[in-house]
Amino acid sequence: MNDTKSKLLAYVAFAVLYLVVVPLVFSGSPYALGVFSMSAALSVIALGVWVTFTIGRINLGQAAFALIGGFVAAICITRLGLSFWIALPVAGLVSAGVGVLLGLGILRLRGVYFAMITISLSEAVRLAILNGGSLTGGATGITGIPVPGELSLFGLVLIPDFASVNTHRAFYFLSAFLLLASILLVWRLMASRLGRVFASLQQGQELSQSLGINITKYRLIAFSVSCFLGGIGGAFFAAMQQSIYPGSFVVADSISFTLYCFLGGLAYVAGPIVGAFLLTIAFQLLHEFQQYQQLVYALLMIGIMMWLPNGLLSLRLPTFGGRGSASREVTRNEA
Amino acid sequence: MKPDRNSTPSLLDVKGLTRRFGGLVAVNDVSFSVKPGEIFTVIGPNGAGKSTMFKLIGAFIRPTSGDVVFEGKSLVGLAPHQAAARGVVRTFQETTIYREMTTMETVRTAFHLQCRATSLGAFFNTRQARADEAEANRAAEEILELLQLQHVRHEQAKNLPHGYLRALGIAMALAARPKLLMLDEPFAGMNPEETDAAVQMVRRIRDQGITVMLVEHDMHAVMRISDRIAVLNFGRKIAEGTPQEIQNDQNVIDAYLGQEDEELGI
Amino acid sequence: MEQALVNGLVLGMNYALIALGLTMIFSLMNVLNFAHGQMYVLGGFITYYVCTSLGLPYFVAILASIAGLAVVGLVFELFLFRPVLQRSAREESSMLLAAGTATLLESLILLFFGEKQRGIPPVVSGVFEVGGAFIPASRALVFVIALASIIAFMLFMRYTRPGRALRAIAQDREVTALQGVNIQRYSALGFMIGAGLAGLAGSLLITVLSVNSGMGTSISVKAFIMVMLGGAGVIPGAIIGAFVLGLAEAFGYAFIPSSMTYLIIFVGLIVFLIIRPQGVMGKPWG
Numbered sequence: 086m087n088d089t090k091s092k093l094l095a096y097v098a099f100a101v102l103y104l105v106v107v108p109l110v111f112s113g114s115p116y117a118l119g120v121f122s123m124s125a126a127l128s129v130i131a132l133g134v135w136v137t138f139t140i141g142r143i144n145l146g147q148a149a150f151a152l153i154g155g156f157v158a159a160i161c162i163t164r165l166g167l168s169f170w171i172a173l174p175v176a177g178l179v180s181a182g183v184g185v186l187l188g189l190g191i192l193r194l195r196g197v198y199f200a201m202i203t204i205s206l207s208e209a210v211r212l213a214i215l216n217g218g219s220l221t222g223g224a225t226g227i228t229g230i231p232v233p234g235e236l237s238l239f240g241l242v243l244i245p246d247f248a249s250v251n252t253h254r255a256f257y258f259l260s261a262f263l264l265l266a267s268i269l270l271v272w273r274l275m276a277s278r279l280g281r282v283f284a285s286l287q288q289g290q291e292l293s294q295s296l297g298i299n300i301t302k303y304r305l306i307a308f309s310v311s312c313f314l315g316g317i318g319g320a321f322f323a324a325m326q327q328s329i330y331p332g333s334f335v336v337a338d339s340i341s342f343t344l345y346c347f348l349g350g351l352a353y354v355a356g357p358i359v360g361a362f363l364l365t366i367a368f369q370l371l372h373e374f375q376q377y378q379q380l381v382y383a384l385l386m387i388g389i390m391m392w393l394p395n396g397l398l399s400l401r402l403p404t405f406g407g408r409g410s411a412s413r414e415v416t417r418n419e420a
Numbered sequence: 421m422k423p424d425r426n427s428t429p430s431l432l433d434v435k436g437l438t439r440r441f442g443g444l445v446a447v448n449d450v451s452f453s454v455k456p457g458e459i460f461t462v463i464g465p466n467g468a469g470k471s472t473m474f475k476l477i478g479a480f481i482r483p484t485s486g487d488v489v490f491e492g493k494s495l496v497g498l499a500p501h502q503a504a505a506r507g508v509v510r511t512f513q514e515t516t517i518y519r520e521m522t523t524m525e526t527v528r529t530a531f532h533l534q535c536r537a538t539s540l541g542a543f544f545n546t547r548q549a550r551a552d553e554a555e556a557n558r559a560a561e562e563i564l565e566l567l568q569l570q571h572v573r574h575e576q577a578k579n580l581p582h583g584y585l586r587a588l589g590i591a592m593a594l595a596a597r598p599k600l601l602m603l604d605e606p607f608a609g610m611n612p613e614e615t616d617a618a619v620q621m622v623r624r625i626r627d628q629g630i631t632v633m634l635v636e637h638d639m640h641a642v643m644r645i646s647d648r649i650a651v652l653n654f655g656r657k658i659a660e661g662t663p664q665e666i667q668n669d670q671n672v673i674d675a676y677l678g679q680e681d682e683e684l685g686i
Numbered sequence: 687m688e689q690a691l692v693n694g695l696v697l698g699m700n701y702a703l704i705a706l707g708l709t710m711i712f713s714l715m716n717v718l719n720f721a722h723g724q725m726y727v728l729g730g731f732i733t734y735y736v737c738t739s740l741g742l743p744y745f746v747a748i749l750a751s752i753a754g755l756a757v758v759g760l761v762f763e764l765f766l767f768r769p770v771l772q773r774s775a776r777e778e779s780s781m782l783l784a785a786g787t788a789t790l791l792e793s794l795i796l797l798f799f800g801e802k803q804r805g806i807p808p809v810v811s812g813v814f815e816v817g818g819a820f821i822p823a824s825r826a827l828v829f830v831i832a833l834a835s836i837i838a839f840m841l842f843m844r845y846t847r848p849g850r851a852l853r854a855i856a857q858d859r860e861v862t863a864l865q866g867v868n869i870q871r872y873s874a875l876g877f878m879i880g881a882g883l884a885g886l887a888g889s890l891l892i893t894v895l896s897v898n899s900g901m902g903t904s905i906s907v908k909a910f911i912m913v914m915l916g917g918a919g920v921i922p923g924a925i926i927g928a929f930v931l932g933l934a935e936a937f938g939y940a941f942i943p944s945s946m947t948y949l950i951i952f953v954g955l956i957v958f959l960i961i962r963p964q965g966v967m968g969k970p971w972g
């Protein structure tokens with residue numbers, strides 16, 4: 086229980102820092118707030134990838150679900166005239182729904198097979214959107230998406246029209262809310278019986294079946310949560326950029342999300358968030374290196390695998406997940 | 421303790437069970453019944469089809485023909501987790517464990533079937549979910565005590581000394597609250613003292629009201645522990661009966677026991 | 687119609703080179719070589735550079751590209767995959783590492799060869815006509831070289847000592863190691879051959895389709911499709927997958943818009959894998 090308390094404390098501290106301190110410090114810099122908002126959105130998406138890791142699947146298809154979320158939101162807003170506040174959950178749910186449908190088939194695949202099929206999925210969705218005709222706008226995507234409007238309930242204004250306030254700050258707070266809510270969601274999931282079941286799927290599917298665990302159901306739950314987070318992140322991205330293209334999320338992004346998880350550390354819920362913030366912010370600071378971003382990402386991926394297989398957080402908490410990759414080793418033939 | 425074979429309805433009826441792998445008939449038209457509260461053992465030479473029989477009963481693989489009837493209902497066509505939910509649970513080899521879970525976590529995971537809260541309820545930590553957790557903790561402690569695993573409760577399975585792994589496997593199976601527990605070679609690799617302890621253990625499990633099916637090569641233990649024995653050879657059942665009957669069965673002696681007189685200890 | 691068939695066969699033959707390399711590395715080390723497409727692209731660029739900047743004959747360029755990629759494969763295996771695999775056999779580790787090598791190779795290609803689209807003119811001129819389809823001599827040449835290479839590869843795998851050792855390792859690593867085969871050396875050799883095949887495919891196809899530094903990922907994805915179709919780690923499966931994809935692509939491009947072709951291929955693939963997760967020739971598992 087003590088462990089839970091200290092984690093809760095860390096969460097509250099982070100929330101205060103993120104909701105109060107950061108916006109105060111950077112209130113004069115819309116640019117910095119934008120970077121934070123983007124990091125938060127990428128964290129939400131990467132958190133989804135992390136959830137699929139917990140059931141022992143390497144998900145390289147998250148770009149597909151971010152794209153689906155982004156386009157569903159954009160279509161809801163521009164084509165159907167819906168409010169952003171409806172489009173956002175719809176985007177998440179549609180992504181999750183597509184995830185369930187696809188997952189019914191592809192979640193039976195494991196290891197490299199799952200990685201290969203999800204990579205193909207990233208490509209397939211991009212192509213589908215490219216061929217979406219006037220609905221998706223083809224190669225030019227959907228642009229000129231209006232910023233989120235007012236959200237009111239029985240005449241009570243809950244959220245003001247983004248256009249009427251400091252838009253950058255409004256997006257910042259929206260992203261902060263989404264991030265904090267996503268962390269809470271995943272954290273609760275992992276702390277409950279479901280988290281244990283997910284871990285059991287990663288470590289021995291057949292054994293879990295023999296103990297009466299409906300592996301299909303729990304794999305689907307994990308995957309749909311992952312896709313939901315991808316869709317929400319994508320929808321936020323579309324709203325903030327006010328545009329979305331088939332090229333907004335591609336295979337390379339799917340791989341980056343995985344990199345975020347590894348950089349932070351696969352054993353920690355905070356892992357993908359640390360990874361996403363660190364890399365996104367680092368590249369904003371190192372402007373002149375922008376053209377070498379690919380190269381740096383590549384060296385990072387290789388470097389992590391060579392020297393820091395359990396991620397940055399394992400440095401701070403050496404007792405938490407065990408040290409050295411041997412502690413999480415699985416046998417070669419398990420897949 | 422001995423069940424009256426004529427009056428009690430059987431718990432498990434295996435009827436004409438057959439399973440082919442390509443040209444090989446691993447289990448060939450096998451029928452038998454297991455009564456509630458029995459310890460029923462399947463013996464036979466290597467490759468006779470014993471493990472395949474367990475997989476068929478546990479619904480891990482489907483029979484080519486024949487039926488498995490448990491408490492009057494067929495298990496054929498169910499998913500393994502559904503068979504487990506009906507009360508048919510099997511143990512695995514020692515290497516099949518949740519490597520990174522502690523003993524306690526493993527047993528609590530295995531308590532899955534006893535959890536009454538829905539997935540959504542577990543997520544929102546409803547009153548039912550909290551009650552489940554408390555009950556899981558209590559039951560897990562009980563099982564750990566029964567199997568003398570208390571002092572390794574916070575040890576990750578992959579770090580457990582070899583001797584504990586089999587107990588962990590049984591602990592998992594017990595946590596699923598089986599009506600029929602299937603143990604595949606539970607005494608393999610044990611020295612006589614360990615086997616004695618394990619035999620006592622299996623008896624205690626049976627005394628809790630759990631029917632036990634065994635596959636075992638240690639004839640000495642088999643003859644001591646079993647209420648009834650079925651003998652498989654090349655997928656076919658060649659004999660069934662009490663240990664006494666099996667030891668005197670000419671078919672069995674010819675096909676199997678004859679070669680293993682020393683092991684038999686007779 | 688006939689034209690699409692001919693194009694599909696030429697494409698399939700070259701794709702087979704790519705898929706064979708990928709499946710070989712996978713079966714030996716259980717590593718999914720993400721960098722395979724980038725290796726192909728590098729092969730194309732080496733060929734371009736040797737032919738146009740150095741003005742050397744095409745066949746020299748082919749040899750240079752095979753050799754260059756074999757070295758890249760060796761370096762990857764020795765300095766990256768070997769230490770990581772030794773420490774942890776977790777699939778995630780080798781997967782991220784492989785993705786890293788792909789990105790690394792891609793940025794290095796961009797750095798050294800620039801972002802321009804590069805192709806080389808057909809090496810031989812002339813056109814054959816076979817049953818109503820026109821086959822440019824250059825495509826015929828590419829087809830023949832690819833076919834000869836595949837036959838040579840199969841013969842190597844079947845009849846030479848190293849070939850048999852490689853197949854034995856792919857079958858059962860532990861048992862082969864117990865028989866005293868030096869697994870590490872053969873893993874390196876397998877990686878070199880796999881990369882070399884990708885380089886060869888790049889050399890051959892650059893006479894038909896030009897390359898650019900950014901197309902590696904899409905080639906890798908194609909290679910994944912072929913391997914998934916045929917069954918990972920199975921040599922005949924890779925060849926089947928390659929021809930299915932080559933033909934599907936050629937027929938698709940002939941009759942429907944290009945991005946639609948791949949969309950249909952992807953949808954078909956997913957449906958196929960739902961029905962048969964292990965591919966046409968893969969062993970059932972799970």
Ligand SMILES: Nc1ncnc2c1ncn2[C@@H]1O[C@H](COP(=O)(O)OP(=O)(O)OP(=O)(O)O)[C@@H](O)[C@H]1O
Pocket residue numbers: 441444446464465466467468469470471472473
């Ligand atoms: N999945 C399978 N595919 C093909 N053949 C199989 C499969 N499973 C088992 N077999 C074959 O079926 C036969 C029976 O195997 P099984 O494992 O049931 O024997 P067993 O009686 O448990 O033997 P042991 O005493 O060695 O454990 C063997 O010949 C085995 O090779």
Ligand SMILES: [Mg+2]
Pocket residue numbers: 470471472
């Ligand atoms: Mg057996």
